[in-house]
Amino acid sequence: MRINRICFVSVLLPFFAAVSSASELESVVENCNGCHGDDGVSQWSDVPTIAGMPEYVHADALYFFRDNERPCSESEYKQGDTSRPATTMCNAVSDLSDDLIDEIAAYYFELPFIAAQQEFDAGLAATGKGVHDAQCDKCHSDGGSNPDDEAGILAGQWMGYLEASFAEYRSGDREQPKSMQDAIDALSDDEVKALVHYYASQQ
Ligand code: HEC
Numbered sequence: 001m002r003i004n005r006i007c008f009v010s011v012l013l014p015f016f017a018a019v020s021s022a023s024e025l026e027s028v029v030e031n032c033n034g035c036h037g038d039d040g041v042s043q044w045s046d047v048p049t050i051a052g053m054p055e056y057v058h059a060d061a062l063y064f065f066r067d068n069e070r071p072c073s074e075s076e077y078k079q080g081d082t083s084r085p086a087t088t089m090c091n092a093v094s095d096l097s098d099d100l101i102d103e104i105a106a107y108y109f110e111l112p113f114i115a116a117q118q119e120f121d122a123g124l125a126a127t128g129k130g131v132h133d134a135q136c137d138k139c140h141s142d143g144g145s146n147p148d149d150e151a152g153i154l155a156g157q158w159m160g161y162l163e164a165s166f167a168e169y170r171s172g173d174r175e176q177p178k179s180m181q182d183a184i185d186a187l188s189d190d191e192v193k194a195l196v197h198y199y200a201s202q203q
């Protein structure tokens, strides 16, 4: 009798757990897509595309937002833009468990990253490529498009989001890998601008 019970619990519990988290994942992802776009491909310049994002970088980002260690923009929320969920990035993840965060990151990694269609300056993009190749490509290889680097996707990301990221790194508001900081700190404002155009030019 006792043996049977143990069998029941150990065989069926994981099954129930998996079912409940699948529907939980679905409803969370629907909320995410309200801002990040269908299948995680954003249509707003200030919101990054998260489809195809390297899994560990994605999970880390969500932990940082959840634990109030990375700034969240509140501008559209405060202005009452009704085309997006009335919340902020930090609120969207505040209640998520570590397990669910890992599932979300794994889910988006399977979806194709689609480069943003946006205008850029070809001259600035050429300058930016030079800076990137010299200072950034060793960690952000293939022009910043290689998810295997586990360093985010820069190529084809929205300019508004990239500009905000550089500003947060340079002001110290967003934590960055120590090994990257020297390269970021050494950039002039013109080089930052050129880099943003270079990443935007990869469509
Ligand atoms: C209210 C709109 C909104 C919702 C809902 C939202 N996000 Fe975001 N997300 C943003 C914005 C805007 C940013 C850019 C950072 C900032 O300014 O807050 C961002 C940034 C991110 C980043 C950082 C990307 C990077 O390259 O570092 C990740 C990852 C992310 N969101 C994932 C999610 C996931 C997963 C969900 C659902 C649990 C979600 N977001 C829900 C608006 C939203």
Ligand code: HEC
Binding pocket: 057, 060, 132, 135, 136, 137, 138, 139, 140, 150, 151, 152, 153, 154, 162, 165, 166, 175, 176, 177, 179, 180, 183, 184, 187, 195
């Ligand atoms: C020593 C390795 C290294 C170097 C050099 C480096 N990076 Fe990074 N970078 C990383 C890693 C790792 C991450 C992921 C950070 C995280 O998980 O928070 C990252 C993240 C970023 C992000 C944020 C991506 C996102 O999704 O929000 C930007 C923007 C960025 N790097 C730009 C640059 C630029 C521009 C240079 C050259 C001037 C550079 N990096 C040089 C390792 C590096």
